[in-house]
Amino acid sequence: MKKFFAVSMAAVVIALSSGISFSYAGEVDILLQKLVDKGVLSAGEAQEIKTETQEQVKKDIASGTSSSLPQWVQNTKLKGDFRVRYQLDHAKPSDSKVTSDRNRGRIRVRLGVDSKVNDKLGVSVGIATGTTDVTSYDASRSNNQSFANSFAKKGLVLNYAYATYSPTPWATLLAGKMAFGPWAPTDVAWDNDITPEGAVVILSKNINSKTKLFMNTMGFVLSETEPSTHNAMAYGVQPGIEYQLTDNISLKGTFSYFTWQAVKGRLLDGSQATNSRNGQGLMRAFNTISPAGQVAFKDPFKNIGLNLPVLADIPEFAVFGEYYKNTSASAKNTGFATGFQLGQPKIESWAQWQFKYVYSMLEKDAVLDILPDSDRYSGKTGIRAHKGELSFGLSKNTYLKFAGFRVWNINQIGTNRKAPTTVFQADWNMKF
Secondary structure (H helix, E strand, O other), rough: HHHHOOOOOHHHHHHHHHOOOHHHHHHHHHHHHHHHHHHOOOOHHHHHHHHHHHHHHHHHHHHHHOOOOOOHHHHHEEEEEEEEEEEEEEOOOOOOOOOOEEEEEEEEEEEEEEEEOOOOOOEEEEEEEEOOOOOOOOOOOOOOOOOOOOOOOOEEEEEEEEEEEEOOOOOEEEEEOOOOOOOOOOOOOOOOOOOOOOEEEEEEOOOOOOOOEEEEEEEEEEEOOHHHHHHHEEEEEEEEEEEEEOOEEEEEEEEEEEEOOEEOOOOOOOOOOOEOOOOOOEEOEEEEEEEEEEEEEEEOHHHHHOOHHHHHHOOOOOOOOOOEEEOOOOOOOOOEEEEEEEEEOOOOOOOOOEEEEEEEOOOOOOOOOOOOOOOHHHOOOEEEEEEEEEEEEEEOOOOEEEEEEEEEEOOOOOHOOEEEEEEEEEEEEEEO
């Protein structure tokens, strides 16, 4: 009874407080201390009530039902991340033994705001580094900012700005410049930093406790010209399925189709000049297909009886693959990526780790060269590549990542034949 009375009194204090959450936190502490002094509560009971009150306040703010904060504050969330990187580029410009090394310091900062307009409509806006980096391989894809130019100031630009409308729990419309990309187990053919412009409809439905179906339908603007019939556009559809085969085995698969309209004969912004070209621009049209899949095994070694101390603690092992084909080109039009991931699915605390390996190949006209990951050969097509990366948790929301690439040219044109590069990256990542 006395605990109920104390909780009720704490609730009254919160309800009568008109300031933000920390303004009434001290009042609750004073109230509880007086109840302890008068013998109504023990010190342990007071601490328990304080903890319960704090948790309830957090829930009220998260759900937007707190009476102590303005509604717009409760409906708005700030997020971001910061990365500092050391990068070594070791390259051979041709088949010769001549090499060049480049040591680079780089940073990436991203800040984002998500705000609810109402129960069905939201707005997301983000700014980031990247565009002012004149040494970047591809500023249209990368948010990296290199250390250079005698301590010159660095720029922040609009990274994304879009609206999200969810008329039902299983349907969402995105419109604007979006932090969105089609699902894929790797970033080989679609760089993770790309923020496309246009609209997306996302459909997602749980069929039963084990099966989820989804569909991404996309329309993106690549360039705007006069008349509008000449606009370069991309239209895509990506049906997919997630299936829990057993308690320990899960599957995810998609099939993507994109038609890239009015790109033939055009020079697209962000191109790395590795697709086939003539004097006017691209020689080929692009209509691309890409099946992709991943199989994940929970506690893989423990479940097959390998209870060795090192292996038994590995929580997940996943294998994945994807294939790309440009059906509008008759040659040099395919690519693939395959690999595995071992360790924690997500790094969240000290000593958690994850290792990932990807082997990939992109022929010259397999995909548009405005799309591939900019860390692999500057985002070019006509390449083969190995990539290995190891992530290690330092604490909550911070981890180290070490990545290595070995990439070489398969276009075999003139003195650029092979021209292998080795890239090493050491990242310190922080999220907030």
